[in-house]
Amino acid sequence: MSLVDRVVLLGRAGLDTLAALGRSGLFLVNVLFGRARFGNGWTLLVKQLHAVGVMSLAIIVVSGLFIGMVLALQGYNILVGYGSEQAVGQMVALTLLRELGPVVTALLFAGRAGSALTAEIGLMKATEQLSSMEMIGVDPLKYVIAPRLWAGFISMPLLAMVFCVVGIWGGAMVAVDWLGVYSGSYWSNMQNSVEFTEDVLNGLIKAVVFAFVVTWIAVFQGYDCEPTSEGISRATTRTVVYASLAVLGLDFILTALMF
């Protein structure tokens, strides 16, 4: 391959990327600001909140529990060397609220709900369900995409909160019930050091940003995918990869800005 060919390929890739970014931006504007015409919008939203949010609850609770338990175990082993194992509650809570709660929830959400959204929408496209909806005079952006997007925005921050709560309980189980840290110090150290705005609110802001990005990527990849079996499989992979990278990258930027 000659140098010119390589430059051409690079240019083509750059143009394709820019075009995809443009399409995804227009797509988002159309979904968010398009006028809804359907009386049953709430029913559609509730159905999606169940599919996207409630159905992700099990993986979030189990992961939160284990991550909280591991944090307490690791933290205890390090802190006990300095005789400050009383601070394990504070460490578990801060780590979960500031970082692991929003980030791990977003990664799990991308794998559990994001991939499902992409595959579902992609398959609807491949089986011409989206086309037939258009021909019935119903905009799939409003009828199919919008409820799924809003369901993701709403449910992921809630899931992140559940994750943190369960993680803190898991930490208490290991530190207090198993390793014998005094429960008064576990909880009171946590209460003294965790600030509502600094820690809880900032964590929640992160979760909202991640929810937005992950769901946007998932529904756009489904809607924009090539309507074949390989196309859907590639789009599903892209959802998980792009969403995970976006979450980790944004997490660094947000952390730099917040703390």
Add this chain to the structure above:
Amino acid sequence: MNDASDYIVELKNITFRRGSRVIFDNVDIRIPRGKVTGIMGPSGCGKTTLLRLIGAQLRPDSGSIWVDGQNIPELGREQLFAARQHMGMLFQSGALFTDLDVFENVAFPLRVHTDLPEDMIRDIVLLKLEAVGLRGARALMPDELSGGMKRRVALARAIALDPALMMYDEPFVGQDPISMGVLVRLIRLLNDAMGLTSIVVSHDLAETASIADYLYVVGDGQVLGQGTPEELMNSDNPRIRQFMQGEPDGPVPFHYPAQNYVQDLMQTEKDA
């Protein structure tokens, strides 16, 4: 039939490209109101593209598409969705919503576009399902239906809002003789009973010719010929004759363009 209002759809000077490939090159097609018009041609010649252009799921590179006095490519998103309520389209796969049962699939357009009370929606849905002979299948899910039944349910859904224009995308593909006969009869019957205009895109010659009032044969980005089925059957144009008689070789060659056969065989792998 020279008055413009005699035609429900008029495509004027349509050019449509896909990448560098020209699908339609300055094509004019007019669909007479109240008739069944067949669009025929070999596979891959852009017949389905034509329906998607009329339904504005694709936009032409140049030219205008008039449907009932509106230039479809120039409509805004909202106007377009309003215009589509007067069109019905039967997709090749049926394209039923897999999460809804037969009844809800047919009720879908009524629920989103009308404020009719539930008992009236029920009556209309049963009426449409009766017309396609599937009133008894209303509680089934799409994956419990055969291919022919799916298409009939999709047909009932497409006519739920009593459209003025019905478009059929390859309605006969992959159907057994009985379902094929049922569909052929239904298309003609619905067209006449409901006062529709129907466009049937197909390469199934006998079936389409048996119900169409007027036929277009398209290929190579052009309209190769048009007329009543009898006129086309007796056409002198070799391209049309080859298509209508189903001859394997003719102006459309049997072989995909390739280099000389003997040379190709004599070449060693290294040369190739």
